[in-house]
Amino acid sequence: MELFTPDFGLVFWMFVSFAVLFLILWKFAWPAILKTVNSRADLIDKGVEYAQSAKEQLDNARLSAQEVINEARRQQAEMMREADRIKTQMIEDARQSAQAEAQKVMDNAKLQIQQQQKEAQLQFRNQVSDFALQIATKVVKNQLGDQKAQAKLVNAILDDIDTK
Amino acid sequence: MTRIISILLTTLLSTLLTVARANEPATEGESEGIDTKAIVFDHLGDAYGWEVPFNHHKRIPLPIIVKTDDGFHCFSSARVEHGAEWVDGGVTFKIAGENSEYKGKVVAIVDGKEVKPLDISITKNVLALFISVGLVVGLMLWLAGFYRRHGVGKTPRKGLGAVEAVLTFIYDGVIKSTLGKDAPRFAPYLLTVFFFIFGMNLLGLIVIFPGGANLTGNIAVTMVLALCTFLVTNIFGTKHYWKDIFWPDVPIWLKCPLPIMQVIEVFGIFTKPAALTVRLFANMMGGHMIVIVLTLLIFIFAAMSPVFGVASIAVSIPFSIFMLLIDCLVSFIQAYVFTMLSTIFISLAQEHGHHEEVNETIALETK
Incomplete structure (x- = not known):
């Protein structure tokens, strides 16, 4: 049957066509196509790898950012607490120092008052003694107005010295 | 929508034809004598001219x-x-x-x-061959041109995207996974074979010029393709491949006094391309034959009675459309199988050991 016996003409042209087709594609089509397909596959692989690593990095970054935020919060809280502490301490200190200062001022005032008292006393005493002397002088002047009383006193004093 | 219109139109035409025939008593004898076998083999075979639709006498001269x-x-x-x-x-x-x-x-x-x-006439099949070559060359140069213009960064869409999808399906799924590091060496041949067969198969399904030639259902075409695979397999075969044929790893009594294994292996070299030839040829020819016979059924029944003729339209047309759709699938599958078997045969000749493993896979594949 004709169907099962290969026709020479067709075999011949088939060889020619296939050879021509193969040569054309081999020379002009396959190198460009396969190169691009392969390099694009590589590109996609790389892209996927890159995306994965980027995602990983992003996750890491997110994690570390969270850590940083937490740390910041912690520090903030600590700082607030510290500030609070410092504030109270400062108030306390200020109060204490004000108290001390007030004490000092009071002490000084006391001391001054005492000194002034002493001075006043001293002055008072000097004045009193001055007055007393003046009075005594006046009294003595009145009593020893005459020569005899004077001589008697000198003698009495001399006697005292002698007996010593 | 256009498909539905074309189906209706075909149905109407067929009906008119049947009625016209039935109404002419003079042609009664001729109608009865529809030579189904002649028509089928005329469509399956080669011719010196290319028939045009709706006319049995005019042909495109070649x-x-x-x-x-x-x-x-x-x-x-x-x-x-x-x-x-x-x-x-x-x-x-x-x-x-x-x-x-x-x-x-x-x-x-x-x-x-x-x-x-x-x-060495340029017959219908030869011209169809040239058209297929033109089609494949055009498509591939178009794709290559796209890559040259756009580089790696851009992926083709639509039509070219489909070509590329099929190409990568074959290249990654069949060639690379079977041949491994040898893939770049044999990929040009295997891809050419695939697209050539696929193009011829699909063109064969278009019923009017420039399609309709039963190319891959012609044993000359499949034989040449199988012969090419045979040549590639044996020319690029490794030392290990030849050693396995003439001195395989079997008990000595199987190969020494009587060369039983050698005979089987040498026989195997030739059965591989023979299997390739016959399976593609038979599958494609069968598909064409079924569609033609289903269409002819209308005329066979119409010759018996106009009522049968009209009734058979309702059966034949949907069935032949269904068969054509199946044939579209078969066109791809057969091109795929031919390429896959060629890849396996070539990869078997590229072995550097571990022969048994691949033998098992091929046994599975050919089943």
Whole structure:
């Protein structure tokens, strides 16, 4: 049957066509196509790898950012607490120092008052003694107005010295 | 929508044809004598002209090229149509009739006897072959051009995207996964084979010019393709491959006094391309045959009775459309299988050890 016996003409042209087709594609089509397909596959692989690593990095970054935020919060809280502490301490200190200062001022005032008292006393005493002397002088002047009383006193004093 | 319209149109035409035939008593005898076998084999076979739709007598003329003892003769197939004789360079040519042993072929008449010259005419199949080559070259150069223009960064879309998807499916799924590091060496051949077969298969399904030639259902075409695979397999075969054929790792009594294994292995070298030839040829021819027979059923039944004819339209048309759709799938599958088997045969000849493993896979594949 004709169907099962290969026709020479067709075999011949088939060889020619296939050879021509193969040569054309081999020379002009396959190198460009396969190169691009392969390099694009590589590109996609790389892209996927890159995306994965980027995602990983992003996750890491997110994690570390969270850590940083937490740390910041912690520090903030600590700082607030510290500030609070410092504030109270400062108030306390200020109060204490004000108290001390007030004490000092009071002490000084006391001391001054005492000194002034002493001075006043001293002055008072000097004045009193001055007055007393003046009075005594006046009294003595009145009593020893005459020569005899004077001589008697000198003698009495001399006697005292002698007996010593 | 257009598909539905075309189905309706076909149905209507067929009905009119049937009724017209049934109403003409003069053609009654002719209608009864529809030569189904002749029509089927006419459609499956080769021809010197390319038939046009709706006309059995006009054909697109194609050049006939023959070589007789006195050199080449070249003339149009229109000269020898309908049994006419044509004298070219002193030699009379005609297409041999029904009773000749060269039925349907161009013969030279020498001393009243028919002599078959060396025939390398551009027949319908040869022209279809050229059209397929043009189609595949065009598609691939288009794709390559796209890549050259756009580089790696851009992926083709739509039509070219489909071509690329099929290409990468074959390249990654069949060639690379089977051949591994040898893939770049054999990929050009295997991809050419795949797209050539696929193109021929699909063109064969288009019923009018430039399609309709039953190319891959022709044993000459499949034989050449299988022969190419055979040559590639054996020319690039490794030392290990040849050692496995002539001195395989089997008990010595299987190969020494009587070369049993050697005979089997050498036989195997030739059965592989034979299997390739026959499976593609038979599958594609079968598909074409079923569609033609389903369509012819209408006319066979119409010859019996107009009622049967109309009824058979309702059955035949949906069925042949269904078969054509299946054939679209088969076109891809057969091209795929041919490429896959070629890849496996080539990869078997590239082995550097571990033969058994691959043998098992091939046994599975061919099942």
